[in-house]
Amino acid sequence: MYKLLTVLIASATIIGCTPKSSKKQEAAVTENKEAIASSTLPTTDTLTSKAATVEEETIEKINTENTVQETPVTAPEALNTKEISSRIGEQYAIVEKWQMVRDFNGDQKDDIACVITNTNTKEKGVAIMHHDGTHAIIGAGDAASGVTDMPWLAAFQDIPRGNMVAPYKKDEKTGKWVTDYDKEVRLIGAGIWVHEAASNKGGIIYWDGEKYEWIEVKK
Numbered sequence: 001m002y003k004l005l006t007v008l009i010a011s012a013t014i015i016g017c018t019p020k021s022s023k024k025q026e027a028a029v030t031e032n033k034e035a036i037a038s039s040t041l042p043t044t045d046t047l048t049s050k051a052a053t054v055e056e057e058t059i060e061k062i063n064t065e066n067t068v069q070e071t072p073v074t075a076p077e078a079l080n081t082k083e084i085s086s087r088i089g090e091q092y093a094i095v096e097k098w099q100m101v102r103d104f105n106g107d108q109k110d111d112i113a114c115v116i117t118n119t120n121t122k123e124k125g126v127a128i129m130h131h132d133g134t135h136a137i138i139g140a141g142d143a144a145s146g147v148t149d150m151p152w153l154a155a156f157q158d159i160p161r162g163n164m165v166a167p168y169k170k171d172e173k174t175g176k177w178v179t180d181y182d183k184e185v186r187l188i189g190a191g192i193w194v195h196e197a198a199s200n201k202g203g204i205i206y207w208d209g210e211k212y213e214w215i216e217v218k219k
Helices: 002-016 020-038 044-066 081-088
Strands: 092-102 111-118 124-129 135-139 155-159 168-170 177-179 191-195 202-207 212-217
Touching: 081 092, 081 111, 081 124, 081 135, 092 155, 124 191, 135 212, 155 202, 168 212
Parallel strands: none
Antiparallel strands: 092 111, 111 124, 124 135, 155 191, 168 177, 191 202, 202 212
8 A cells, every 4th residue: 555655656757747957948948939039030022132232332443453553644734835836837727726635646645636637738637745755747748658739627626545457458349448457557656647527538647656657538
């Protein structure tokens, strides 16, 4: 009888009682579950937004690191008409409204270009005075560059260095003038585009590394 009572008491203890350590564990688990449930997890939109921000910052860094810093150019002293004529020759009259300062021969130093007229022959052209004191005459009675006169000259503008320019050729099938891309060149200095007032017909003056060349623009 005593043994049976002992067994029953032991069974009751096992079935009806939970050790204190187990209650603490359950409480900890419950607390963790509540904390997880109450926390805000990042949504897909949030993750996408963060990824885009990181990508933009990376691209910006790459672009900044790869930016080419050009060497600043030094502009020559401003020259008046009389000074220009004394440098290129008294036989040339300067058209004052058509002057520009650019680096035409790619030496990172500014030069001066202006439209001129040969007072002896009345032929038009362009004069370029380099920073080092040398100069070149294109047209105005000088045929060295491939053009002698520009009687139609009514527009005078620059083409930034790095641009591609090409001469024209006549298409054998159509007879029309088309760009000859096989002879395309990249400008190492600023180019000069001179043309008629109402059209693009005229030509492009550019430095080839040794001298100035002329490309006739047919259309």
